[in-house]
Amino acid sequence: MTRSIWKSTAPKTNFPALNGNLETEIAIIGGGITGITAAYLLARSGKKIVLLEAGTISGGTTGDSTGNLYAMVDKRLHHIQSKWDKETAARVARSRAQAVNLVEELVNEHKIDCSFKRVPWYLFSETDKKDKTIEKEIDAAANYNLPVEELHELPIPVKVSTAIKVEGQAQFNPAAFVRGLAEKIDSTNCQIFENSEVHHIEKEEELVLSTSSGTVTAKKVILATHTPKGIYGLQTALYPYREYAIAAKLRSGNFPDGIYWDTEADFHTSLRTYSKGNDNYVLVLGGHHKVGQEDDYSRFFGKLEQNARRYFDVDEIEYKWSAQHYKPADGLPYIGESSDENIYLATGFSTDGLTYGVLSAMILNDQLNDRKNEWSDLYKASRFTPIKSTKNFIRENLNVAKQYLKDIPGKADAESFKEIAAGQGKVVEVDDEKWAVYKDESGQLHCQSAVCTHMDCIVDWNDAEKSWDCPCHGSRFEATGQVIEGPAFSPLDKRNMNPKE
Numbered sequence: 001m002t003r004s005i006w007k008s009t010a011p012k013t014n015f016p017a018l019n020g021n022l023e024t025e026i027a028i029i030g031g032g033i034t035g036i037t038a039a040y041l042l043a044r045s046g047k048k049i050v051l052l053e054a055g056t057i058s059g060g061t062t063g064d065s066t067g068n069l070y071a072m073v074d075k076r077l078h079h080i081q082s083k084w085d086k087e088t089a090a091r092v093a094r095s096r097a098q099a100v101n102l103v104e105e106l107v108n109e110h111k112i113d114c115s116f117k118r119v120p121w122y123l124f125s126e127t128d129k130k131d132k133t134i135e136k137e138i139d140a141a142a143n144y145n146l147p148v149e150e151l152h153e154l155p156i157p158v159k160v161s162t163a164i165k166v167e168g169q170a171q172f173n174p175a176a177f178v179r180g181l182a183e184k185i186d187s188t189n190c191q192i193f194e195n196s197e198v199h200h201i202e203k204e205e206e207l208v209l210s211t212s213s214g215t216v217t218a219k220k221v222i223l224a225t226h227t228p229k230g231i232y233g234l235q236t237a238l239y240p241y242r243e244y245a246i247a248a249k250l251r252s253g254n255f256p257d258g259i260y261w262d263t264e265a266d267f268h269t270s271l272r273t274y275s276k277g278n279d280n281y282v283l284v285l286g287g288h289h290k291v292g293q294e295d296d297y298s299r300f301f302g303k304l305e306q307n308a309r310r311y312f313d314v315d316e317i318e319y320k321w322s323a324q325h326y327k328p329a330d331g332l333p334y335i336g337e338s339s340d341e342n343i344y345l346a347t348g349f350s351t352d353g354l355t356y357g358v359l360s361a362m363i364l365n366d367q368l369n370d371r372k373n374e375w376s377d378l379y380k381a382s383r384f385t386p387i388k389s390t391k392n393f394i395r396e397n398l399n400v401a402k403q404y405l406k407d408i409p410g411k412a413d414a415e416s417f418k419e420i421a422a423g424q425g426k427v428v429e430v431d432d433e434k435w436a437v438y439k440d441e442s443g444q445l446h447c448q449s450a451v452c453t454h455m456d457c458i459v460d461w462n463d464a465e466k467s468w469d470c471p472c473h474g475s476r477f478e479a480t481g482q483v484i485e486g487p488a489f490s491p492l493d494k495r496n497m498n499p500k501e
């Protein structure tokens, strides 16, 4: 079973589950960094908020992230500049820097114990050849007045040919920050509920959110769920990917803090350091594949461990985990009111979600308070950018179309339940229907339809996370069918075991 260092080490929250029916001005679905920061800002402004979290606060992608905050972007600023223009890339960097500043202010104001510190960000190349990515990023960063410097060695034992350093970025324990901030939200204006999964949103005169133990009726709703719940045209412009991480406890060596990214295209790696008590860790993150489209999910952990041991004196790999992200078609997130009136989105953060999550909260706070926000137009959720999106749009949606072909008869992972090992799942064809069948460690079978409840793609078994992952829009389900994340509202449909078996 995987577990992230952040979720394992941050203090837990203990908010109640919803029990009954409530009315409010704004309902927020999702208790990650976007939802909690938005709830904090909106409650501070006097708005009445109800926040519903399906599991526990920061128990989703926020707690599985890197804990890095930076003005730069995963895709590189020079890439945004070439897709859009210089001014857009500069605004991206400025807006993201503002979000990092807000995190620092909140940490200081509320004395949130989350190991926040300002650190440099590095992008490095190990190749001896001239690396154009580094050159272009140095130019771009200098254009946006970021404190940039060219280097030829790093303060960690990684041999590099050339590198770029940008001072003044930041790191923290994201789960500790979000849980700490949740405790500081003005409770007269905001009620938080954990273990309160929303199954359905009904548009009546107002919006009615249903959970199994009550409803919330709201004038406006923020879907702070990483990707919007339900069916939206925008999902054709959001592409779900997974990435892997390990926290390696070091036997020796104590390295300076920093965010270290390499320019390797095949297996891009990001490194960072972290100390817990007397223990020093190096976190290595990397690997990359589309959700539900991998034969051997666990192999990524081996590659990350190999990378860690190549550079550092590793004692043991104490934590392993993976996380999901959604790439936007035109390179920028979608933040603001959706095509559904009064429903607000914040999605398409790629792997830059902590900073974009806070930025989304700032933008939504202004929008819902009828104030102008200088970044609203840049990230507008309803924008249509065919020229900037076409290449990704065609490639990714052809990929989605291909996934539907997995439903043709005869295509299954196994012909009988007997082929499934304990602790594993396989898609089995039963009476012309695809079943997602999981055999637990005690040998008991759990059978459900393999048809994703979002839009009918066939799910795939993820052997690293023991989950059923949908290759179309990234919904994920537990081995026994309950929703973990993604746009699906409902669990996989249960099936009774085939008596013939």
Ligand code: FES
Pocket: 452, 453, 454, 455, 456, 457, 470, 471, 472, 473, 474, 475, 486, 487, 488
């Ligand atoms: Fe859309 Fe599964 S997530 S079909």
